[in-house]
Amino acid sequence: MATITDLSPLAPAGGFPNLPPISGVRFATCAVGVKYEGRTDVMLAEVAPGASVAGVFTKSSTRAAPVLDCQDKLGTISDAGKGFAILVNSGNANAFTGRAGTESVSAITGAVAGVLDIPQSHVYTSSTGVIGEPLPHDRITGALNQLKSELDSASLEPAARAIMTTDTFPKGSTQTVQIGGKPVTISGFAKGSGMIAPDMATMLVYIFTDAKLTQPELQSMVSRLNESSFNAITVDSDTSTSDSLLAVATGASGIDVSSSSEFEAALNAVMLDLAHQVVRDGEGASKFVEITVTGAATDTDAKTVAMACANSPLVKTAIAGEDANWGRIVMAVGKSGARADRDLLSISFGDILVADNGWRAPDYSEEAASAYMKNEEIKITVDLGLGNRQFTAWTCDLTHGYISINADYRS
Amino acid sequence: MATITDLSPLAPAGGFPNLPPISGVRFATCAVGVKYEGRTDVMLAEVAPGASVAGVFTKSSTRAAPVLDCQDKLGTISDAGKGFAILVNSGNANAFTGRAGTESVSAITGAVAGVLDIPQSHVYTSSTGVIGEPLPHDRITGALNQLKSELDSASLEPAARAIMTTDTFPKGSTQTVQIGGKPVTISGFAKGSGMIAPDMATMLVYIFTDAKLTQPELQSMVSRLNESSFNAITVDSDTSTSDSLLAVATGASGIDVSSSSEFEAALNAVMLDLAHQVVRDGEGASKFVEITVTGAATDTDAKTVAMACANSPLVKTAIAGEDANWGRIVMAVGKSGARADRDLLSISFGDILVADNGWRAPDYSEEAASAYMKNEEIKITVDLGLGNRQFTAWTCDLTHGYISINADYRS
Numbered sequence: 001m002a003t004i005t006d007l008s009p010l011a012p013a014g015g016f017p018n019l020p021p022i023s024g025v026r027f028a029t030c031a032v033g034v035k036y037e038g039r040t041d042v043m044l045a046e047v048a049p050g051a052s053v054a055g056v057f058t059k060s061s062t063r064a065a066p067v068l069d070c071q072d073k074l075g076t077i078s079d080a081g082k083g084f085a086i087l088v089n090s091g092n093a094n095a096f097t098g099r100a101g102t103e104s105v106s107a108i109t110g111a112v113a114g115v116l117d118i119p120q121s122h123v124y125t126s127s128t129g130v131i132g133e134p135l136p137h138d139r140i141t142g143a144l145n146q147l148k149s150e151l152d153s154a155s156l157e158p159a160a161r162a163i164m165t166t167d168t169f170p171k172g173s174t175q176t177v178q179i180g181g182k183p184v185t186i187s188g189f190a191k192g193s194g195m196i197a198p199d200m201a202t203m204l205v206y207i208f209t210d211a212k213l214t215q216p217e218l219q220s221m222v223s224r225l226n227e228s229s230f231n232a233i234t235v236d237s238d239t240s241t242s243d244s245l246l247a248v249a250t251g252a253s254g255i256d257v258s259s260s261s262e263f264e265a266a267l268n269a270v271m272l273d274l275a276h277q278v279v280r281d282g283e284g285a286s287k288f289v290e291i292t293v294t295g296a297a298t299d300t301d302a303k304t305v306a307m308a309c310a311n312s313p314l315v316k317t318a319i320a321g322e323d324a325n326w327g328r329i330v331m332a333v334g335k336s337g338a339r340a341d342r343d344l345l346s347i348s349f350g351d352i353l354v355a356d357n358g359w360r361a362p363d364y365s366e367e368a369a370s371a372y373m374k375n376e377e378i379k380i381t382v383d384l385g386l387g388n389r390q391f392t393a394w395t396c397d398l399t400h401g402y403i404s405i406n407a408d409y410r411s
Numbered sequence: 412m413a414t415i416t417d418l419s420p421l422a423p424a425g426g427f428p429n430l431p432p433i434s435g436v437r438f439a440t441c442a443v444g445v446k447y448e449g450r451t452d453v454m455l456a457e458v459a460p461g462a463s464v465a466g467v468f469t470k471s472s473t474r475a476a477p478v479l480d481c482q483d484k485l486g487t488i489s490d491a492g493k494g495f496a497i498l499v500n501s502g503n504a505n506a507f508t509g510r511a512g513t514e515s516v517s518a519i520t521g522a523v524a525g526v527l528d529i530p531q532s533h534v535y536t537s538s539t540g541v542i543g544e545p546l547p548h549d550r551i552t553g554a555l556n557q558l559k560s561e562l563d564s565a566s567l568e569p570a571a572r573a574i575m576t577t578d579t580f581p582k583g584s585t586q587t588v589q590i591g592g593k594p595v596t597i598s599g600f601a602k603g604s605g606m607i608a609p610d611m612a613t614m615l616v617y618i619f620t621d622a623k624l625t626q627p628e629l630q631s632m633v634s635r636l637n638e639s640s641f642n643a644i645t646v647d648s649d650t651s652t653s654d655s656l657l658a659v660a661t662g663a664s665g666i667d668v669s670s671s672s673e674f675e676a677a678l679n680a681v682m683l684d685l686a687h688q689v690v691r692d693g694e695g696a697s698k699f700v701e702i703t704v705t706g707a708a709t710d711t712d713a714k715t716v717a718m719a720c721a722n723s724p725l726v727k728t729a730i731a732g733e734d735a736n737w738g739r740i741v742m743a744v745g746k747s748g749a750r751a752d753r754d755l756l757s758i759s760f761g762d763i764l765v766a767d768n769g770w771r772a773p774d775y776s777e778e779a780a781s782a783y784m785k786n787e788e789i790k791i792t793v794d795l796g797l798g799n800r801q802f803t804a805w806t807c808d809l810t811h812g813y814i815s816i817n818a819d820y821r822s
Contacts, residue, residue: 062745062753096741098754098770131738132771236724238739239746313647313724313809317817327542328649330507334473335650342473343509359509360543398724400814406728407810 010280010288010376010396011169019156019174019187022208024048024250026151029162032139035091035129040162042140044147045206046116047084051250053124054219056226058243064095066125067242069105075215078119085112085123086206086246087140088163090191093202094127094135095241104137111141115148126244128165128191128202160189163204166405167191167281173273175266184211184253186266190274192243192281203278205230205245207270212251217258221267222247229271232303233394234310235282236402279394284401287319288377294390295383301338302391305382308336309393316398319378324369326354329382344385349373357385421691421699421787421807422580430567430585430598433619435459435661437562440573443550446502446540451573453551455558456617457527458495462661464535465630467637469654475506477536478653480516486626489530496523496534497617497657498551499574501602504613505538505546506652515548522552526559537655539576539602539613571600574615577816578602578692584684586677595622595664597677601685603654603692614689616641616656618681623662628669632678633658640682643714644805645721646693647813690805695812698730699788705801706794712749713802716793719747720804727809730789735780737765740793755796760784768796 025047029040047053055074057067087108094101109123116123127135160170171190176183192203213221222245230245257263280288291309296302309315312332318325326347333340343358350372353361372378436458440451458464466485468478498519505512520534527534538546571581582601587594603614624632633656641656668674691699702720707713720726723743729736737758744751754769761783764772783789 058745059748060742060745061747061749061751062741062756096738096753096766096770098768100770131741132766238723238725238742241742241745312649313813314649314817317814320814321818323818327507330473330542331471331649331652334469334471334652336472337470338472340472342507345473355507355543357509359507359511397818398814399818400811402724403728403731403809403811403814406725407732407734407808 006168008168008281008285010285012277016157016160016170017172017174019172019189020176020185021153021156022185022187022250023210023252024051025208025248026153027155027159028147028150028152029155029158030143030147032143034089034136034139040158041090042143042147043088043159043162044151045086045159046151047248048250048252049081049083051084051248052213052215052218053084053246053248054215054222055244055246056223058240060239060241062096062241064093064127064242065097065101065105066094066127067244069109070124070244073121073124075219076121078121082118082122083116085116085118087112087123088126088204089140090163090165091129092127092133092135093129093131093242095131097132097134100134104135107137108140111144115144124246126204126242128163128204128242131241156187156189163191165191169281171274171277171281173270175269177262177266179255179257179260179262182253182255184255184257184263185209186270188270188274190278192278202240202242203230205274207247209249210251210253211249211257211263212253212255213249213258218247218249221264225268225271229268229275232392233275233279234307235279235396276394279396282396283405284399285396286399287397289319289395289397290379290392291382291395292390292392293382293384295385295387296389297339297387299389299391302389304338305333305336305340305384306391306393308332309380309382310395313398316395319373320397320399322370322373324349324354324366324373329380330355333382339386340384341386346383346385348381350379417579419579419692419696421696423688427568427571427581428583428585430583430600431587431596432564432567433596433598433661434621434663435462436619436659437564438566438570439558439561439563440566440569441554441558443554445500445547445550451569452501453554453558454499454570454573456497456570457562458659459661459663460492460494462495462659463624463626463629464495464657464659465626465633466655466657467634469651471650471652473507473652475504475538475653476508476512476516477505477538478655480520481535481655484532484535486630487532489532493529493533494527496527496529498523498534499537499615500551501574501576502540503538503544503546504540504542504653506542508543508545511545515546518548519551522555526555535657537615537653539574539615539653542652567598567600574602576602580692582685582688582692584681586680588673588677590666590668590671590673593664593666595666595668595674596620597681599681599685601689603689613651613653614641616685618658620660621662621664622660622668622674623664623666624660624669629658629660632675636679636682640679640686643803644686644690645718646690646807687805690807693807694816695810696807697810698808700730700806700808701790701803702793702806703801703803704793704795706796706798707800708750708798710800710802713800715749716744716747716751716795717802717804719743720791720793721806724809727806730784731808731810733781733784735760735765735777735784740791741766744793750797751795752797757794757796759792761790
């Protein structure tokens with residue numbers, strides 16, 4: 001039996017935000033019993049004609065069938081007069097299911113295309129849940145007429161809930177910006193980071209805006225912002241076979257944002273917020289940790305060092321233990337493989353300089369550092385002293401809760 | 412307060428082996444109170460003239476001062492008529508101690524050279540324990556005359572005990588082979604893998620043989636064998652700033668083993684045995700895990716996949732939970748970055764084929780797989796189906812014990 005996890009102590013205090021509808025997108029959910037009982041497990045999003053759809057996906061070489069299908073289709077416009085659809089199921093990841101997996105994707109996308117009268121190449125799917133078991137796709141295709149009849153532009157929160165697996169809270173975020181005196185809105189939701197075996201740690205993200213952007217413009221913007229948001233977070237260094245982000249620009253506002261820095265900033269805010277919420281729901285997490293590396297010789301070095309710290313079990317257990325153990329940061333910098341000079345290294349916990357120029361800081365106070373580590377949000381800065389490149393990563397601590405969720409059961 | 416760890420359940424049943432003395436090497440230990448009370452914490456090994464000394468070290472970019480000093484000196488022969496010495500202290504790693512660290516190494520090596528009448532460049536040191544604190548090297552240099560007076564060729568077990576930090580058992584191994592009808596002996600000992608903060612997870616290994624080899628021959632053999640022994644084990648993916656292995660060939664047997672495959676096999680057996688013992692003392696370990704990757708396109712791919720599995724928190728917690736969760740192996744293969752084809756992948760737990768050609772094996776039995784996972788030693792085989800290269804890695808499971816040791820204290 002899996003351990004049931006209570007609401008993460010790091011969950012946003014305000015609960016799920018009020019997500020404004022996005023003109024041109026409607027949602028419906030239902031409970032078809034893919035695996036779970038007594039909860040919704042299928043989400044359908046219908047997108048009006050004329051929209052642009054972009055995506056980023058896991059780089060895993062063992063990607064699930066729905067991911068491969070999305071990657072094949074992205075950027076394809078079979079008929080400009082027709083809309084798009086996204087269908088997501090929870091309870092079964094349709095991963096490592098061989099040819100049957102591909103057939104399930106084909107069956108679902110074909111049926112959605114038929115019911116909504118759009119080309120099959122305009123239908124994207126994601127699946128999250130148990131792996132290695134055939135997806136009972138008939139249960140999903142059998143519910144499509146009901147789903148179609150219930151499509152509603154206001155149903156973003158039910159959509160966010162239907163895609164959850166072992167998340168302890170649904171994750172949503174929104175921004176509205178004025179561009180040329182007119183409002184443009186972005187609303188998105190995500191699931192991820194609960195991993196109760198035999199489920200996978202899939203992260204799924206769906207972002208919708210009424211802004212106007214071509215598909216290549218949207219793809220370029222999402223890919224760029226992804227590097228400093230979803231590709232800058234980690235819970236345990238493990239990567240799902242199904243991680244997917246889809247972004248949809250319906251154009252319904254009529255406002256071209258292709259050269260708007262305000263829009264890009266707003267999209268970045270939504271993506272960062274959702275990424276942070278995934279970390280805040282990290283398995284067993286009791287602290288939210290921001291690690292900033294400055295003074296690196298290259299961008300790659302900055303990210304390599306930040307992720308080495310963020311993934312180090314010794315760094316993460318020290319934070320769980322509220323121990324100002326900067327020696328473990330030195331260790332992580334050293335093992336990262338990035339260019340670093342021990343005698344130029346400086347490390348701060350919050351505003352407290354703990355190590356400077358390769359040794360314990362002259363006025364280091366163990367009491368001050370230990371007091372800082374009791375905070376629920378911890379900021380660690382590592383300056384390499386070699387250049388001017390920097391990177392920020394986010395992670396959580398490594399606690400008994402993680403072990404309980406992932407080891408304390410028998411299948 | 413640090414958690415006190417009981418003897419690892421994976422410790423060798425027979426206890427510390429009887430290590431034969433190696434002609435040309437004498438050992439002494441004493442308790443100088445570097446940090447610990449009531450136990451030995453300094454080990455001196457004196458090596459007769461004419462020996463060859465080789466070494467391999469951590470690749471960390473934040474290496475400790477003793478490591479940098481050893482690397483500078485290795486292969487240097489200032490006076491062929493003089494011997495060598497190795498001095499190791501536990502309790503303080505002399506790591507991240509700036510210029511003071513270098514000065515401590517210089518003070519110790521200078522004093523050892525004076526007492527034993529050998530060149531300073533023939534003296535190697537290692538330090539293991541707390542980091543970031545100056546090493547009180549006067550306590551060590553003040554004990555050198557006593558150490559010299561107690562040098563004894565039979566004292567290998569006391570030497571193995573003096574270098575321990577948080578190890579739950581001392582680690583020793585020996586092999587004797589007949590070469591041309593005459594015996595050649597190898598005896599070695601190691602410490603490593605206990606990491607109770609603020610200590611580091613330093614792995615130190617010392618191997619002695621009476622075989623005859625030039626320094627380049629010994630270095631080449633040790634570097635080669637290291638790749639499939641100490642560089643093939645992992646406890647938590649973290650790397651110490653001080654990991655060091657020194658190998659000494661005294662030549663006292665008079666037997667040239669430079670082209671002896673029997674000798675190389677014996678040296679490999681000692682190195683593998685010591686490496687496995689380090690894993691068996693892994694923090695919180697309850698299972699010893701061997702992961703073999705076959706069918707890889709390249710050697711690098713084989714090692715990358717094996718280490719991705721061996722370091723994955725999800726794989727290691729599944730093993731702790733005795734869960735035959737082969738989906739987590741698929742995940743680890745996928746995230747490794749090595750060339751892999753989902754639909755060619757096969758996975759076995761012991762002799763049980765659990766996944767084959769990209770899907771659950773046709774006659775997979777959950778009961779049989781779950782029964783296998785209850786063993787204390789677990790063998791996992793991953794066949795990539797792409798070529799004929801392979802690699803074997805060793806690790807332990809990830810348990811509550813690891814979290815307790817590394818997080819359940821306040822500094």
